Amino acid sequence: MTDDKDVLRDVWFGRIPTCFTLYQDEVTEREAEPYYLLLPRISYLTLVTDKVKKHFQKVMRQEEVSEIWFEYEGTPLKWHYPIGLLFDLHASNTALPWSITVHFKNFPEKDLLHCHSKDVIEAHFMACIKEADALKHKSQVINEMQKKDHKQLWMGLQNDKFEQFWAINRKLMEYPPEDSGFRYIPFRIYQATTERPFIQKLFRPIASGGELHTLGDLLKDVCPSAITPEASGARLQTTEPQHICAAEVSVKATRSTNFLSDAGSL
Amino acid sequence: MSCSMAGEEDFVLEEKRFKQYCEEFIKRSQQIGDGWEWRTSKDLGDGYLSKTHYQVRNRKIPPDLKEKNHDNCEQMLCTHVEESLDDSQAAGVCATEVIHYEYHVLYSSSYRVPVLYFRACFLDGRPLTLDEIWKSVHACYQACLLEGPWDTITQQEHPILGQPFFVLHPCRTNEFISSVLSSSRKHDRHINYITLWLSTVGPVVGLNLPMSYAKLAPEQDTNDDSVESRGEHGLRIA
Numbered sequence: 390m391t392d393d394k395d396v397l398r399d400v401w402f403g404r405i406p407t408c409f410t411l412y413q414d415e416v417t418e419r420e421a422e423p424y425y426l427l428l429p430r431i432s433y434l435t436l437v438t439d440k441v442k443k444h445f446q447k448v449m450r451q452e453e454v455s456e457i458w459f460e461y462e463g464t465p466l467k468w469h470y471p472i473g474l475l476f477d478l479h480a481s482n483t484a485l486p487w488s489i490t491v492h493f494k495n496f497p498e499k500d501l502l503h504c505h506s507k508d509v510i511e512a513h514f515m516a517c518i519k520e521a522d523a524l525k526h527k528s529q530v531i532n533e534m535q536k537k538d539h540k541q542l543w544m545g546l547q548n549d550k551f552e553q554f555w556a557i558n559r560k561l562m563e564y565p566p567e568d569s570g571f572r573y574i575p576f577r578i579y580q581a582t583t584e585r586p587f588i589q590k591l592f593r594p595i596a597s598g599g600e601l602h603t604l605g606d607l608l609k610d611v612c613p614s615a616i617t618p619e620a621s622g623a624r625l626q627t628t629e630p631q632h633i634c635a636a637e638v639s640v641k642a643t644r645s646t647n648f649l650s651d652a653g654s655l
Numbered sequence: 656m657s658c659s660m661a662g663e664e665d666f667v668l669e670e671k672r673f674k675q676y677c678e679e680f681i682k683r684s685q686q687i688g689d690g691w692e693w694r695t696s697k698d699l700g701d702g703y704l705s706k707t708h709y710q711v712r713n714r715k716i717p718p719d720l721k722e723k724n725h726d727n728c729e730q731m732l733c734t735h736v737e738e739s740l741d742d743s744q745a746a747g748v749c750a751t752e753v754i755h756y757e758y759h760v761l762y763s764s765s766y767r768v769p770v771l772y773f774r775a776c777f778l779d780g781r782p783l784t785l786d787e788i789w790k791s792v793h794a795c796y797q798a799c800l801l802e803g804p805w806d807t808i809t810q811q812e813h814p815i816l817g818q819p820f821f822v823l824h825p826c827r828t829n830e831f832i833s834s835v836l837s838s839s840r841k842h843d844r845h846i847n848y849i850t851l852w853l854s855t856v857g858p859v860v861g862l863n864l865p866m867s868y869a870k871l872a873p874e875q876d877t878n879d880d881s882v883e884s885r886g887e888h889g890l891r892i893a
Contacts, residue, residue, distance in 0.1 A: 586817040
């Protein structure tokens with residue numbers, strides 16, 4: 390793990406330059422200027438956009454403001470997905486900065502989860518961590534931790550504190566020396582083209598012969614259309630390339646205690 | 656909830672077994688007309704149990720503000736669509752709301768347990784908040800089922816449909832299921848995991864399983880073709 394510290398840091402400090410614009414139909418008392426922000430790839434929209442909210446609320450009337458939500462080219466953005474995933478899924482082929490539209494009305498109930506407070510984000514984040522550990526360690530590591538350790542993970546993320554986060558996360562990334570890896574690899578494969586939000590299956594890090602599985606092995610097993618152009622057929626004809634954000638397969642590099650890794654998109 | 660006793664194996668529900676229990680459960684549901692069906696996803700072939708039903712609610716609107724008993728103002732009566740609306744609507748004005756409920760049972764491969772997803776909306780499409788759903792749970796359940804083996808209800812993304820649903824957390828499912836199942840196996844009785852689990856967690860969110868899911872031993876039921884131990888006259892939950 391320690392030799393990968395550079396990679397861990399690169400992933401943690403990844404940023405996406407973003408331009409927030411208020412939706413044109415929102416009623417304002419003055420003209421709303423766009424707001425620019427560098428978004429952390431590993432965080433969540435509703436966790437890092439307090440300044441965006443304040444900026445636009447300044448030009449709006451109180452009664453016009455209800456729960457904030459974000460949209461990109463007509464698609465409501467799921468705040469519970471990491472920002473890097475949202476970008477890779479919807480906008481990675483477009484020029485920077487990423488243009489996001491801000492809404493305060495007509496919350497899309499059928500598409501988005503509500504996010505009435507930071508507690509909701511914390512609960513979601515911790516649920517992901519716990520599920521990942523259920524797969525990696527049968528929940529033994531996460532359950533042995535004290536509440537204050539869980540809190541430290543969350544605070545590290547919330548306050549962008551790499552060392553604070555990894556002081557706890559490294560325990561979630563270890564396995565006994567007699568084992569050659571986690572019990573199962575926590576991963577999710579997202580595709581913008583499917584109704585199913587992601588593919589998630591049980592997948593062991595070691596093959597029956599004892600060799601380490603690779604990302605290619607994983608894809609062949611759970612998402613073969615991603616690597617056989619012949620099979621995906623008509624999709625190659627479309628203007629939008631089939632886009633998959635692969636999560637981490639190998640143990641190294643990243644915050645793979647959460648499902649998403651920003652090892653990059655394919 | 657008590658911990659597993661020494662020597663008692665923890666029952667692990669594999670996905671294949673989950674599907675078998677669901678199949679059995681649906682057969683029974685069809686026999687008694689309870690409305691459960693299996694939905695298969697086209698892309699990966701996995702699936703889930705699904706049930707929808709409509710609930711009619713009568714909201715009493717007081718005829719005037721001189722109502723002495725303020726509790727009557729917000730009284731909500733839940734009735735099934737088949738039942739006739741009762742006489743309470745005679746006094747004052749009644750606003751009838753029809754609510755569409757959806758319940759899905761999915762399998763969690765991470766936790767090896769079934770998970771209950773649900774949502775509700777009015778006929779105009781407006782979804783109910785968790786608070787509004789909670790209010791429709793029968794008062795006695797609200798009290799005693801708060802002691803149950805689950806943590807909380809939160810809003811989450813449905814893993815197959817990708818839409819917001821409410822979810823009952825599977826945290827301690829295995830504890831209470833294991834103890835009942837291992838004792839049933841000792842007495843050579845067949846219990847359907849889904850029936851057991853759903854009859855326990857369902858009522859918390861307004862989902863009730865009719866008593867007909869529990870039926871007498873096979874000697875009394877000539878329609879039954881599942882393998883049963885003869886000579887057992889105990890109640891069998893199929």
